[in-house]
Amino acid sequence: MSELYSVSSSPHIRSKVKTSNIMLMVIIALLPATAFGVYNFGFSALMLICVSIASCVATEFFYQHFMKKTVTVGDYSAILTGLLLALNLPSGAPWWMPMLGGIFAILVVKQVFGGLGQNFMNPALAARCFLMISFAGRMTDFTYTGKVGATADGALLDSISGATPLALIKAGEQVDVMKLFLGTTTGTIGETSALALLIGAAFLLAIKVIDLRVPGAYILSFTVFIIIFGGHGLDANYILGHLFGGGLMLGAWFMATDYVTTPITKSGQIVYGIIIGLLTGIFRLFGGTAEGVSYAIIISNLMVPLIERVTVPPAFGQRRAKNE
Structure with a gap:
């Protein structure tokens, strides 16, 4: 009965x-990609x-223990x-790179x-960009040791070294879209x-942890951008490759x-997704x-306060000032 009369400050x-x-x-949603990554690349x-x-x-x-804060690793x-x-x-x-990146x-x-709830950009992406800037050579070494098939004489290939699919696309070459879709x-x-x-x-969509606003606006705006500026028009291989x-x-x-680095307003989330899509297109085509x-997302993270400011709806019964 006491729960019916609990008093607290808003929001309720x-x-x-x-x-x-x-x-x-x-x-849990990342487990399929994680399992495939382990299957594809092995013990490393x-x-x-x-x-x-x-x-x-x-x-x-x-950090939380020595700073006398509540330990929140359980979340x-x-x-x-x-x-x-x-x-x-x-x-x-090398093993020390994820360790250094995790600490950062x-x-x-x-x-x-x-x-x-207070971080201003996605921590994992910030760490990746930190490692990319600090150790560019190691972060772009994509020697492939996965399931690459066999040669014409039946010998099993253990590893190949070469350009990534995006590098091949940037060089004007065709890529195998099915391999990209499956992951080999x-x-x-x-x-x-x-x-x-x-x-x-x-x-995640089915259990409503995320919705289509951000990823949908991102993918759609990026697709439109590369169709207009990519020089290949509606070439399906080019679009799907990207x-x-x-x-x-x-x-x-x-x-x-x-959640932390995404605008809270619905219109702001669409704007946010569009900005990421345009930045990704600019970096890929002209960078x-x-x-x-990674850079497109963390730059957009920094723009979230501004996006929220211009997309927050006026309070009920009030009009937005003309100079806002």
Whole structure:
């Protein structure tokens, strides 16, 4: 009976959904891509995933413990950050790279700014960009040691070294879209299989952890951009190669949709997705590298306060001032 008369300050909306529930659901949604990455790249990928997760969890635990703060590793956010960071690494990366990246993601990007809910950009992507800037050679070494098939004489190929699909597209060459869709190609641990990522995305959509506003606006705006400026028109191989190649699917469904770094307004989420799509297109078509998803998302993260300011609806019964 006492619960009916509990007194508290507004807001008075209550939900049984906890942060840990959401984080766990995203982790589950990433399992198909994670499992395929381990199957495709072998033990080295599994080791990097374990090291990355362990470094993120340990960094969060020890920082909060020694700073006399509530230890929040039980909300699974550090595990998710470590998993996303690992999925954005090449399988041949040394073990110390996910460790360094995990420390940077949790300590510098997340905890220094107040912890979960206060970080100004996606920690996993910030760590990836930090590693990319610091160790560009190692972060772009995509020697492929996965399931590459056999030669004409039946000898099994253990590894190949060459350009990524996006680099081939940028050079004007054709790519095998089916390999990109299934994932038997070069790339980072978690980005190669568009099929595995779409299975996870469908799961998140079905349980309503995410919706189509951000990823839909992102993918659609990017597609329109490359059709207009890519020089290939409606060439399906070119368009699907860009969509399935690189980190676009991983970024669109699992990182651009991060609750903390996404606008809270519905119209703002659409604007946010469009900006990411346009930036990704600019970086891929006119930049010095073939990728661009990570930088597009973190730059858009920094624009979220401005997006929210211009898209927040006026209070009921009030009119927006003309100078706003």
